[in-house]
Amino acid sequence: MTQLAEVVAVRAGPSAHAASCPDHVDVLIVGAGISGIGGAYHLTKQCAGTSFIVLEAQDSFGGTWLTHRYPGIRSDSDLYTFGYRFKPWTGKPIATAAEIRAYMSEVIEENDLAQHIRYGHRILSASWSSAEQCWTIVAQRTETGEEVRITANFLWMCQGYYRHSEGYTPDWDGMTEFKGRIVHPQTWPEDLDCAGKKVVVIGSGATAATVVPALAPTCEHVTVLQRSPTYFIPGRNKIEIADTLRELGISEEWIHEIVRRKILFDQATFTRRSMTEPDVVKEELLAGVRAHLGPDYNLDPHFMPSYRPWRQRIAFVPDGDLFKGIASGKASVVTGDIERFTETGIKLKSGETLEADIVVTATGFNLNVLGDIAFSIDGEPLNFADTVTYRGMMFTGVPNMAWVFGYFRASWTLRADLVADFVCRLLDHMKQHGYRSVVPALRPEDAGMDLLPWIDPENFNPGYLMRGMHLLPKRGAKPEWQHSQDYWTEKDELPKIDLNDPAFVYTR
Structure with missing residues (x-):
């Protein structure tokens, strides 16, 4: 890099x-x-x-x-x-x-x-x-x-x-009382060191799915705090047909066009099926998550969205890195509504309290x-x-x-x-x-x-x-x-x- x-x-x-x-x-x-x-x-x-x-x-x-x-x-x-x-x-x-x-x-x-x-x-x-x-x-x-x-x-x-210039961060009660740091991914401070810290990432979209596996190896623990679940597509970060065509000596221009058409064909099929057979597609997506978290992990409520697939953007998780962090115990997911910030973390409406040194608000943009x-x-x-x-x-x-x-x-x-x-x-x-x-x-x-x-x-x-x-x-x-x-x-x-x-x- x-x-x-x-x-x-x-x-x-x-x-x-x-x-x-x-x-x-x-x-x-x-x-x-x-x-x-x-x-x-x-x-x-x-x-x-x-x-x-x-x-x-x-x-x-x-x-x-x-x-x-x-x-x-x-x-x-x-x-x-x-x-x-x-x-x-x-x-x-x-x-x-x-x-x-x-x-x-x-x-x-x-x-x-x-x-x-x-x-x-x-x-x-x-x-x-x-x-x-x-x-x-x-x-x-x-x-x-x-x-x-x-x-x-x-x-x-x-x-x-x-x-x-600025991301979207809701105005929660008690934010000024929090003794740690609150950062938005869009304006990530260069001096922020998360090593050995307890980090809470608020949000469950593509940004959270990116930040969490990047932080998990060095943090004490990373908690994904989401108000509601989202869909993910875990998969290998490679395209076999592209690698095969390269082995055959096909020019990159041809490979690019062939792979583009193949991906677009598959995406069109997936989008259509999300509309015509949403329950089947939902089960397929959940099966991909289960494959990484194991059969004993209860997907409800953390990975069971209430809406049909594709009503919101679906994040691709390359090589399942987000779920590997959860499976290893370095990361975890909590689903609930925030009541307020405290000096040492976040109190949920359920009564549960999440301790945090750093809170990352992956809550979208303006x-x-x-x-x-x-x-x-x-x-x-x-x-x-x-x-x-x-x-x-x-x-x-x-x-x-x-x-x-x-x-x-x-x-x-x-x-x-x-x-x-x-x-x-x-x-x-x-x-x-x-x-x-x-x-x-x-x-x-x-x-x-x-x-x-x-x-x-x-x-x-x-x-x-x-x-x-x-x-x-x-x-x-x-x-x-x-x-x-x-x-x-x-x-x-x-x-x-x-x-x-x-x-x-x-x-x-």
Whole structure:
């Protein structure tokens, strides 16, 4: 990992800090995470001659994989599908943050993208002018505080969907009385030493499943405290067909494509079965946990969720490391509600008390709609909750903007690539016809259409979405006015979008 970290540091480089921003570009990409770097690549390949820059608030690329530095940080999606379709992944399917950033660094270097990236630029505002037919972006250099003004014809929002600066931690009674340390994984302190300590990790999602096995070997004990159970998929951190194809001397490009298709086929089958035979799928998932914890371990209540599979994201546990820690006695699980913090730990409503030196709040994040940027159109503040989404990537009444919002049940990057294809095709269409702007608008046949929350909570209902649903755009009852969360349908539908549909209103 040290070697990988050094490679990333070298390839990130300071040169992009020194480069001055141009006054005007065709496209401005917000964010140098997995979506923004992918978008930059697609612009260079599909829209040759298009001028663009990438503005990134942090001091390097990576987004989530730079921000999150907690022990054991790794992907919860396989890299054959989380990786880009255009660059083969050659490592283990579940990868560390350092490995993912090294992969992204290669994309930047191989495609000469560094010249387009401006690090340390936090966007304060974005204003659209119908008279000038462009966006004016005001950004602040984080090192100097200097404000930079840039105009752009088109905004491509690739900044993710949560606030990087702070995670979500509930306000429990007694937190100020606790004599130990309370930390959120999203802002993990560099000086935190958990060796020999009693640690309580609050939460049961992918973050907890990552932190616990990373801490367990050196801590006195780690306790997973969850309000309710979640589903896990334990499995080997390898893909046999990939290893077999390598032994046969097949090229990495072919291996990448074959393995991607195999994984996506299996995921589609699993997702469908989660809807059509949830009880069977539930038993299969529980059987995977039993295989690691042993037949004498009582899964009820700690590993028996009340909801059907896939109503919340399912965490993959590579090589069953979380369950190995529990089986060894170095980690344990407690299910219950917190009554309050005490000086020495946490008191549950059941009366049980958990002693702790350190409490890790793996309790999720704060939803962030389009980067906490102050948007306005012709001088009027823009409230995205008042708009209706066009296929989860554009908004009614908002000109020349696209947003990357990935999938809950499949890898984020799958949709980042699909949205990139759409944006590049849209930009080419506008160039060919001399259009200066495009804005989605409800058509006459959409009059009276029911407007609903961004996503149906019966479909998917994690806490961060439920807490922030009021911030998100509305969805319509028709397919084109919603984010379906269905990659296996969208991979065929999005490339066929009719750019002459009246849903797109163009201006010359």
